[in-house]
Each structure stands twice: as C-alpha cells, then as structure tokens.
Amino acid sequence: MPRARRNRLEELHRPAIAVVVRYAVFGAAWILLSDRLLAAALPDPILQELFQTLKGWFFIGVTAALLYGLVYREMAVRQTLRKAADAERDRQEGLLRKALAERESLLAEVHHRVRNNLQVMDSLMNLERRRVDTERDMDGFEGLRARIRAMSLVHDQLYRSGDLERVSMADYVDALLRSLCGGERGCAYENRCGQAMLRLDDAVPFGLLLTELALNTVAYAGPRAVFRIEALEEAERVRVVVADNGPGFPKDSTGSGDSLGLALVDSLARQLGGRVTFTNEGGARIEFSIARREPESEVAVPRAEGESGPAT
Numbered sequence: 001m002p003r004a005r006r007n008r009l010e011e012l013h014r015p016a017i018a019v020v021v022r023y024a025v026f027g028a029a030w031i032l033l034s035d036r037l038l039a040a041a042l043p044d045p046i047l048q049e050l051f052q053t054l055k056g057w058f059f060i061g062v063t064a065a066l067l068y069g070l071v072y073r074e075m076a077v078r079q080t081l082r083k084a085a086d087a088e089r090d091r092q093e094g095l096l097r098k099a100l101a102e103r104e105s106l107l108a109e110v111h112h113r114v115r116n117n118l119q120v121m122d123s124l125m126n127l128e129r130r131r132v133d134t135e136r137d138m139d140g141f142e143g144l145r146a147r148i149r150a151m152s153l154v155h156d157q158l159y160r161s162g163d164l165e166r167v168s169m170a171d172y173v174d175a176l177l178r179s180l181c182g183g184e185r186g187c188a189y190e191n192r193c194g195q196a197m198l199r200l201d202d203a204v205p206f207g208l209l210l211t212e213l214a215l216n217t218v219a220y221a222g223p224r225a226v227f228r229i230e231a232l233e234e235a236e237r238v239r240v241v242v243a244d245n246g247p248g249f250p251k252d253s254t255g256s257g258d259s260l261g262l263a264l265v266d267s268l269a270r271q272l273g274g275r276v277t278f279t280n281e282g283g284a285r286i287e288f289s290i291a292r293r294e295p296e297s298e299v300a301v302p303r304a305e306g307e308s309g310p311a312t
Contacts, residue, residue, distance in 0.1 A: 019070065030059060107164040115159060118152035143215055149179050150207035158200065167203050169196040169231055169238075176207055177227060180214045187218055187225035196231040196238050202272055202290055209268040212261045213242050213286055221246030221283070237274065237289040248280035 034055050042048050125145050132138045153175050157167040170193040181187040198206055210229070217227045221244050232239040262278070265286070269276035273291025278284070 023066065027059075104164060108159055112155070112159050115152050115155035118148055118155070122148050122152065139219075146180055146211050146215060147208055150176055150211040151204055153179070154200070154203040154207055157203075165200055166197045167200075169193040169198050169206075172198060172203065172207065173210065173229055176210060177214060177229075180211065180218070181225075181227065187214075187221070187223065187227060189214075189227040190229070192228070192230040194231055194233070196233055198290070199293070201293075205268045205271045206290065209265055209272070209288070210242070212265050212268075216261060216284070217244040217246055220244075237291050239287065239289045241285070241287050243281065243283055243285045245283045248282075248284045249278055 038048050038051050038055070042051060122145055125141070125148070129138070129141065132141050153172065154167065157172050157175065158164055161167060161171075170191055173191050173193050177189040177191065181189050214227055217225045224245075226245045228243045230241045232241070266276050269288040272288065273293065274289030276286060276288040278286055
C-alpha cells in the first residue's frame, strides 16, 4: 500500500479508535462499579432490581446522547466542507466566466480591427484605380479588391452576429454577392443556402472560392448573368452547388487546370475538405463540399502565386 494512502487511512482511523476505546472504558467501568455500589448500598433485592433498570435506562440515554453528539459533529463538519467546496466552485466558475467574457471581447476586437484594416486596404486600392491604364490590368485590380472584400466580410459577419466561431452561410453569401453583383456589374443572384453554418476556418476559403466563381460568371455571362448557389446539408458534409446562365466551360476544357482562377478554386475546395467538379448544365455548374470537422482542426488558406485576376 502506498505510504501516502496509509497515512490518510491512519488519520481517519485514529479519531474513531479513540472514541471507541473511551466508550468501552466508560461502559466497562460503569457496569462493574455500578453493580458493586448497588450491592453494597441496597441489600433489598427488589430495590436492586429497580435501580438496575434505572441504571440501564441511564446508560441508554448516555449512549444516545453520545451518538447524537458524534453524528451532529460529523454533519456539521460535512456541512462546513460542503459550503467551502461550493464557495470554491462558485469562485472558479466566476473566474471562468470572466476569462470567457474577456476572450470573447478580445476576439470581437480582433475581428473588428482585421475588418477595419482590410477595409483600409480596399480604400487605398480604390484610390489607386486611376493609375491603372489597361482594361486587363483593371480587371485584375478589381479581382484583387473583391478577394479582399470577401475576407473582410467574414470578420464583419463574425463581429455583427456575436458568434465568434461560426457565421450563417446564407447571410455571408448574401453580403458577398451583393458586393460582387452590385454597381456596374449588375448581375442577379439566387441564394438557397438555408440554415447551413460556416466555421471561421472554412469561411475565408469559402468566400475566396465563391468570389472566383462569381467573377467568372460576370466575365463570361455578361450583365444579364444569374448566379445561383445552393447548400445541401448532409451527415458528414455540406454539399454546395453553384451554377450560372453563361456559356459554360469549353468542350475541350480539362477543368481546374485551364486557368489560374479555376486552379485556385480547386485548391480552395481541397482546403474545405472535398473535391470540386466542373460540368455544363444550361451554363457552368460547379459542385464542391465542405467537410464537417472538429473545432480543433485548423484549415490553412491557400495563397495564389503571382498576379491573378478573373479566370479567363
């Protein structure tokens, strides 16, 4: 038996053994002495029997009082320990609540600052538009701004919703497509994402992927473009189907390797935990999935090398 455990048992047994020994000594002395005193003081057998009965009741009363005292002391000690444990638990819970509130406040401030910094970058790039000469360069410039806005909207949605770990896919898609299809582009969109939610680690690659697809739709389908997105929740994933009313992919297209934009789409889809497929069904149709992962998993956001604009 470990020494520490043996010491704990000794600490528990020592007071109990002391009480038992004292009670045994008291009982033995009481029985021996009281019998001799009664025999010497009361020669009458009837009186002896009467006092023996009274002595028994007295002994029962003393025993009951002693047991009451022991039980009362034990319950008082337990109640004191319970109150101390409850107070310590309340203190620990208070510290945890305070730490959680500070963490949420810090995360909200981080998202707020990141959003503001990205918006400053977008504003600075907007000021630089006048220096862009060619239409091709302008398309690449606007594509870069769209990607920055996609990341900024993630932090904006997190900050506004109060949930610092997930965003509503429908709300995020609506805000993103409103910014991409507004202004001169003038395209329409249909948002059928339902109640699906996006984890923070998935929201940024999802937004960048959706931005690439929307820019492709605007580039090839023109001002009458209709961009449709639907999210289908399944047991282990969220399946996302994106389609438009444009000319679709060329017949000799090999898929994601045909352009930098589509290669980025394929890379982002892999980051989301699935593969992407490109087909033609009355226009371009792209399908990919978002794996349902544990909160601890971390997803890295891929970075395209070199300059990149809308897929061509």
